[in-house]
Amino acid sequence: MRVALIGPRQSGKSILLAAVAEAGGSHVDLSRPDQPHRAVVKVPDPRVDWLAEQYRPKKVTYAELEFVDTPGYDLRDEAGRQHAKAHWPLVRQSHMLLPVVRAFDDATVPAYRDRVDPVADVEELLAELLFADLEQVTNRVEKLSESVRKPTPRRNEDQRELELMQRLQQTLEAERPVAEAVRTDAEEKLIRSFAFLSLKSLLVVVNSSEAQLDDPPPEMPAGLPAMRISAKIEEEIAELPADERAAFLADLGVSASARDVLIRACYERMNLVSFLTYGEDECRAWTVPAGTRAVEAAGEIHSDIARGFIRAETVAFDDLQAAGDIKSARAAGTLRLEGKDYVVADGDVITFRFNV
Numbered sequence: 001m002r003v004a005l006i007g008p009r010q011s012g013k014s015i016l017l018a019a020v021a022e023a024g025g026s027h028v029d030l031s032r033p034d035q036p037h038r039a040v041v042k043v044p045d046p047r048v049d050w051l052a053e054q055y056r057p058k059k060v061t062y063a064e065l066e067f068v069d070t071p072g073y074d075l076r077d078e079a080g081r082q083h084a085k086a087h088w089p090l091v092r093q094s095h096m097l098l099p100v101v102r103a104f105d106d107a108t109v110p111a112y113r114d115r116v117d118p119v120a121d122v123e124e125l126l127a128e129l130l131f132a133d134l135e136q137v138t139n140r141v142e143k144l145s146e147s148v149r150k151p152t153p154r155r156n157e158d159q160r161e162l163e164l165m166q167r168l169q170q171t172l173e174a175e176r177p178v179a180e181a182v183r184t185d186a187e188e189k190l191i192r193s194f195a196f197l198s199l200k201s202l203l204v205v206v207n208s209s210e211a212q213l214d215d216p217p218p219e220m221p222a223g224l225p226a227m228r229i230s231a232k233i234e235e236e237i238a239e240l241p242a243d244e245r246a247a248f249l250a251d252l253g254v255s256a257s258a259r260d261v262l263i264r265a266c267y268e269r270m271n272l273v274s275f276l277t278y279g280e281d282e283c284r285a286w287t288v289p290a291g292t293r294a295v296e297a298a299g300e301i302h303s304d305i306a307r308g309f310i311r312a313e314t315v316a317f318d319d320l321q322a323a324g325d326i327k328s329a330r331a332a333g334t335l336r337l338e339g340k341d342y343v344v345a346d347g348d349v350i351t352f353r354f355n356v
């Protein structure tokens with residue numbers, strides 16, 4: 001699952017990405033600001049930590065998310081917009097967008113459009129996403145208008161798609177997102193391969209000065225969720241030795257680093273849940289979309305386990321922790337035997353029984 005950081009230049013994307021990666025133990029080289037940067041980060045999960053303490057396995061595996069940082073854009077003129085377009089394909093291939101906008105004041109960093117206005121920056125970005133989608137839709141409308149004039153075997157399908165694309169075109173021209181024009185599951189399927197930008201989930205990061213961190217983030221357009229982070233403070237935390245970070249956070253009066261909060265928030269915004277497996281070999285968090293059935297979750301581990309699925313012995317993490325171990329959870333009646341269609345919940349600790 002990929003999360004793309006996007007936003008105007010100098011909003012703090014690159015140092016935020018580097019800090020997020022660095023705090024997780026991997027280094028990002030920022031020497032080429034015109035290139036995208038990439039980091040795979042472990043999703044911090046105290047439940048995995050707890051399981052690992054109990055079982056002392058050979059291997060501990062956390063869920064992972066990939067973050068990519070796109071070069072900051074400058075949409076003030078056509079040349080800048082063309083430049084920004086070069087990175088839309090990478091953004092399209094991401095599951096979620098993390099617009100990073102500036103609220104921090106720092107006279108040494110020139111402000112984009114000579115203003116520090118996070119809401120206006122988000123408005124501009126949203127308009128640009130709609131515009132990028134409109135361009136794609138317009139190209140498709142032109143193509144299909146041509147092809148429906150010829151008696152090809154695909155003519156009926158093309159006609160249907162053309163009607164849908166024209167509806168999308170009208171919606172986008174009215175500055176409304178693609179989702180508002182899509183009416184059926186079949187239509188949704190039809191447009192999936194376009195990976196429209198206005199369909200992506202967004203979480204706005206308002207890059208703030210330390211003094212602003214206590215204030216709620218400003219109200220964003222379209223009710224978009226937003227959180228404040230100080231990229232600068234995250235950078236400082238990442239530079240500390242791991243064993244000094246907790247004390248630094250305590251000094252700031254916070255319990256979890258914004259990094260951890262951010263990663264969790266992305267996970268939730270993408271509608272992902274983790275189920276957990278344990279054993280002497282490995283304790284592990286697995287990532288599945290919310291709504292995943294037990295048999296599909298089993299398939300995530302191995303197709304054989306899905307094929308030979310018998311049952312999923314399941315206990316909610318909190319119940320397991322309260323009981324102390326699996327045996328006690330079974331005795332307490334909180335360990336359940338679930339079938340193929342059971343919908344996996346976040347934090348389920350599962351042992352799959354199967355037979356192949």
Ligand SMILES: Nc1nc2c(ncn2[C@@H]2O[C@H](COP(=O)(O)OP(=O)(O)O)[C@@H](O)[C@H]2O)c(=O)[nH]1
Nearest residue numbers: 009010011012013014015072104106109231232
């Ligand atoms: N004072 C301050 N400066 C920041 C903050 N975040 C980024 N900067 C500075 O802004 C400049 C641009 O940061 P960078 O991460 O490269 O921005 P990008 O263009 O969005 O990738 C750098 O000089 C950073 O040190 C912040 O939270 N506070």
Ligand SMILES: [Mg+2]
Nearest residue numbers: 013014071072
């Ligand atoms: Mg950058």
